[in-house]
Amino acid sequence: MTSNVAKAKAESAIQLAKQAERLSLLPPNQDSEEAVASTAVEAKFITPRDPVIETSNGDRLPGVPPDEAQKLNKLKDEVDGRDSTSSTTASGGISQREQQEYVGNAQQSPSEETLDGSDHPGDQFEEPRRSLRTAASPSQTSPLFPPLPLYGPPSLLRNLQCATFRISSCFLSLGFLAVIVLGSAFTSIPLMFRHIGLRLTFRNPDARRPFHVEEERRKKLRQEEAKAWKHKRRQRRCSIKIREDSEEDAGCDEFIPTEGGRDPLVCDVSYYARRVGLDIEEFKVQTEDGFIIDLWHVYNPKEYVPVSSAKRHWRTPDIFPHGFVGDGLANGASGSQYSNGKRRYPVLMIHGLLQSSGAYCCNDDDSLAFFLCKSGYDVWLGNNRCGFNPEHKLLKYSDPRMWAWNIRQMGVLDLPALISRVLSETGFEKLGLICHSQGTTQTFVSLAKEQRPDLGAKISVFCALAPAVYAGPLIGKMYFKFMRVISPAMFRIFFGIHSFIPFMMTMHSTLPGKLYGAMGYRVFSFLFNWTDDRWDRNLRDRQFIFAPVYVSAESMRWWLGRECFAKQKCILATREEGLLEDEEDEEHKYYTHNKRLTAVANGTLDGVKQKDRGRFAWYDEQVPPFALWIGGADELVDGRRLLRRFETGREPHVRLVHSKVIEEYEHLDVLWAMDSIDKVGKEVREVVWKTAPQWARKVCRTPKDCNNF
Numbered sequence: 001m002t003s004n005v006a007k008a009k010a011e012s013a014i015q016l017a018k019q020a021e022r023l024s025l026l027p028p029n030q031d032s033e034e035a036v037a038s039t040a041v042e043a044k045f046i047t048p049r050d051p052v053i054e055t056s057n058g059d060r061l062p063g064v065p066p067d068e069a070q071k072l073n074k075l076k077d078e079v080d081g082r083d084s085t086s087s088t089t090a091s092g093g094i095s096q097r098e099q100q101e102y103v104g105n106a107q108q109s110p111s112e113e114t115l116d117g118s119d120h121p122g123d124q125f126e127e128p129r130r131s132l133r134t135a136a137s138p139s140q141t142s143p144l145f146p147p148l149p150l151y152g153p154p155s156l157l158r159n160l161q162c163a164t165f166r167i168s169s170c171f172l173s174l175g176f177l178a179v180i181v182l183g184s185a186f187t188s189i190p191l192m193f194r195h196i197g198l199r200l201t202f203r204n205p206d207a208r209r210p211f212h213v214e215e216e217r218r219k220k221l222r223q224e225e226a227k228a229w230k231h232k233r234r235q236r237r238c239s240i241k242i243r244e245d246s247e248e249d250a251g252c253d254e255f256i257p258t259e260g261g262r263d264p265l266v267c268d269v270s271y272y273a274r275r276v277g278l279d280i281e282e283f284k285v286q287t288e289d290g291f292i293i294d295l296w297h298v299y300n301p302k303e304y305v306p307v308s309s310a311k312r313h314w315r316t317p318d319i320f321p322h323g324f325v326g327d328g329l330a331n332g333a334s335g336s337q338y339s340n341g342k343r344r345y346p347v348l349m350i351h352g353l354l355q356s357s358g359a360y361c362c363n364d365d366d367s368l369a370f371f372l373c374k375s376g377y378d379v380w381l382g383n384n385r386c387g388f389n390p391e392h393k394l395l396k397y398s399d400p401r402m403w404a405w406n407i408r409q410m411g412v413l414d415l416p417a418l419i420s421r422v423l424s425e426t427g428f429e430k431l432g433l434i435c436h437s438q439g440t441t442q443t444f445v446s447l448a449k450e451q452r453p454d455l456g457a458k459i460s461v462f463c464a465l466a467p468a469v470y471a472g473p474l475i476g477k478m479y480f481k482f483m484r485v486i487s488p489a490m491f492r493i494f495f496g497i498h499s500f501i502p503f504m505m506t507m508h509s510t511l512p513g514k515l516y517g518a519m520g521y522r523v524f525s526f527l528f529n530w531t532d533d534r535w536d537r538n539l540r541d542r543q544f545i546f547a548p549v550y551v552s553a554e555s556m557r558w559w560l561g562r563e564c565f566a567k568q569k570c571i572l573a574t575r576e577e578g579l580l581e582d583e584e585d586e587e588h589k590y591y592t593h594n595k596r597l598t599a600v601a602n603g604t605l606d607g608v609k610q611k612d613r614g615r616f617a618w619y620d621e622q623v624p625p626f627a628l629w630i631g632g633a634d635e636l637v638d639g640r641r642l643l644r645r646f647e648t649g650r651e652p653h654v655r656l657v658h659s660k661v662i663e664e665y666e667h668l669d670v671l672w673a674m675d676s677i678d679k680v681g682k683e684v685r686e687v688v689w690k691t692a693p694q695w696a697r698k699v700c701r702t703p704k705d706c707n708n709f
Contacts, residue, residue, distance in 0.1 A: 517541025
C-alpha cells in the first residue's frame with residue numbers, strides 16, 4: 001500500500017515537472033538562476049476562466065488555458081498530499097467556507113465617521129477577496145471568449161513558428177495596409193475635385209462646416225497666443241526682467257501655461273497639459289499577470305507637488321492590498337497633499353481601440369480631461385497593456401506570450417489594476433469611471449456577473465461615451481468581412497501572433513506630424529466612416545498623434561475575426577440570443593401599442609405569463625450606476641440598442657442615472673466635437689458629482705457649477 005502511494009507520488013512529480021516546463025518562462029535545459037527563478041509553480045485563478053501563472057520567485061506570467069492551469073494545480077496538490085477536489089466547486093472554484101466569508105464581508109459597510117478622513121478607512125473596510133489558488137475549469141468554452149493559444153517557453157520549434165508567422169505577416173499585413181491606404185486615397189479623390197471646383201468659383205468649401213466661424217475665431221486666437229509666447233521668450237533671451245509680470249499674472253489666473261508657441265505635434269500629453277496651465281506625471285502599474293502599464297495623473301502645479309519617481313514605480317501585482325485606503329491617505333500621491341474640504345474626487349478615464357488616453361487631451365481647454373481637472377476633479381488617465389511601449393515584468397517584445405491577450409484580459413486584469421492604483425494613491429474607497437468606445441467594452445465585460453462583478457463596489461458611476469456593446473452597420477464593410485471570413489489559422493498567417501501590423505507604429509515614429517495626421521485621418525475615416533465636420537480641423541493632426549498604439553493580433557481577431565464580436569454582433573450575448581431579444585422586443589412593441597391587447601401588455605396572454613425579460617441579465621446587484629452618451633449618427637456601434645436593453649428591463653439590477661442620444665454625433669464626436677464640452681463634458685461633471693458617495697462629498701471640494709447637487 002505504501003509503495004503504491006509512493007509510486008503514484010513519484011509519477012505525479014514527473015508529470016508536474018513536465019507540466020511546469022510547459023508553463024515556465026524559460027526551458028529547463030538553461031541551467032541558470034533566471035531559469036530556476038522563473039519556473040512555474042502554481043496557477044492562480046483571477047476568475048474561473050482567467051488563470052495566471054506564478055513563478056518560483058513570485059513573478060507572474062500571462063494566462064494559459066484554464067484546463068492547463070488546473071492540471072498544474074492538481075498535480076501540485078497530489079505531490080504535496082492535498083486533496084485537489086475538496087476546496088473547489090463546479091460553480092466557480094471557491095470553497096463553501098470562502099463563499100460564506102466573502103458574503104459576510106461584502107455585507108459590511110463603512111461608516112461615515114471612518115471615511116471622513118479622521119481614521120484609516122482601509123484598515124476597517126477591506127475589499128472581500130476571492131481565493132486565487134483554487135478554481136475549477138469552466139464546464140464549457142464560451143463562444144464569446146474562446147481560449148487563447150498556448151505558447152510554451154522558447155524552443156527551436158517555437159522560434160521557427162514565430163519566425164514563420166513574422167515573415168508571412170510582414171508581407172501580407174503590409175499588403176492589407178496598402179489596400180486600406182489606397183482605398184482611402186481613391187475615395188478622397190471626388191472630395192478633392194469638389195473642393196477644387198468650389199475654390200475655382202471663389203467659394204470657400206469650409207464655409208459649409210457647422211462650426212466654421214468658431215474654428216476661424218479659435219485659429220486666430222491661437223495665432224495671437226503663439227505670437228505673445230514668442231515675444232515672452234525673446235524677452236527672456238534678452239534678460240529682461242519678467243518674473244514680477246509672471247507673478248502678477250499668476251495672481252489673477254489660476255492656470256498659467258508653461259508651454260506655448262507653435263504646436264510642434266509631439267506625442268507627449270504632459271506638453272499639451274502645460275499649454276493650458278496643468279501638468280501630468282506618469283505612474284507605472286503592474287497587472288495581476290505581470291504587464292507594466294501607464295497611468296497618467298493630471299494636476300494643477302500651483303496646488304500639487306509631483307511625487308518622486310520611486311513612488312511612481314510599479315508595485316506588486318496584487319490589487320486592493322490590505323489597508324490601501326489608509327495608506328493612500330497617509331502616503332498617496334494626491335491623498336496626502338489635500339486637506340479635508342480641499343480634496344478632489346478621483347476620476348479614471350480609459351481610452352478606445354487603437355488609441356491612448358492622449359485622446360482626452362487633444363483640444364486644449366476643451367479636452368475632457370483638462371476640463372474635469374479645472375472643474376475640481378482629480379483626473380487619472382489609464383492606458384491598457386502594451387500601449388506606446390510594450391512592457392512586461394518577465395517577457396520580451398519578441399515572445400508570443402507577450403501578445404496572447406484580448407479584450408477579456410484588458411477588462412479583467414488591466415482595469416482592476418488601474419482602479420486599485422488610483423484608489424491607493426488618492427485614499428478613496430470609490431472613483432468615477434469614464435470610458436470611450438473600447439474602454440466601455442472592457443468595463444462592461446469586467447462588471448459582468450461571470451467576470452469580476454465585485455469591482456462594481458469600487459466605482460461610484462460608470463460614464464460610457466459611445467458605448468461599444470452592440471455592433472453597428474459598419475461591421476459589414478468589405479475589409480471587415482475579409483477578416484471575418486478567414487479562419488483563425490489564416491488570420492495568424494496574415495497578421496501574425498505578435499503585435500497587429502507593427503509597421504503602423506514605425507510610420508507613427510518616423511513621418512512628420514502633419515503628414516502623419518493627415519494620412520491617419522484619411523485612413524481611419526475610410527475604415528470607420530466618420531468625418532471631421534464637427535471637430536476643430538486646426539487641431540486634427542494633434543488628435544491623431546496619440547494613435548495608433550500597440551495592440552495584439554489576438555485582440556483584433558476578437559474584434560474582427562470569425563468567432564467573436566464580428567460574428568456575434570455583441571460582447572456579452574451570442575447571435576442567437578440577440579435574435580431572440582429582437583423577436584421579444586417586436587412582440588413587446590406590438591402589444592404595448594395595440595389598445596385592444598392592453599391586458600397582454602400588462603403581463604398575460606391567453607392566461608400565460610409573459611417571459612421574464614431579465615432571465616438573461618449580464619449583471620447582478622453589485623453593478624454600479626450607469627450613464628450613457630450615444631452618438632445618433634454612429635455607424636461603428638449601436639448605442640441605441642444598449643439603451644433599449646436597459647430601458648426594457650433586461651437588466652433589472654442596472655440603475656441608469658443618465659442617458660442621452662446626440663443625434664448628429666458620430667463615434668469620436670463625444671470627445672472631439674467643438675461643442676462636446678457643452679453636450680457631454682458638463683453633464684459628465686454633474687453626473688459624477690451627483691453619484692459620488694455622501695462621505696466623499698463631505699471631504700472634497702465641490703466641482704465648478706455643481707453646488708446645487
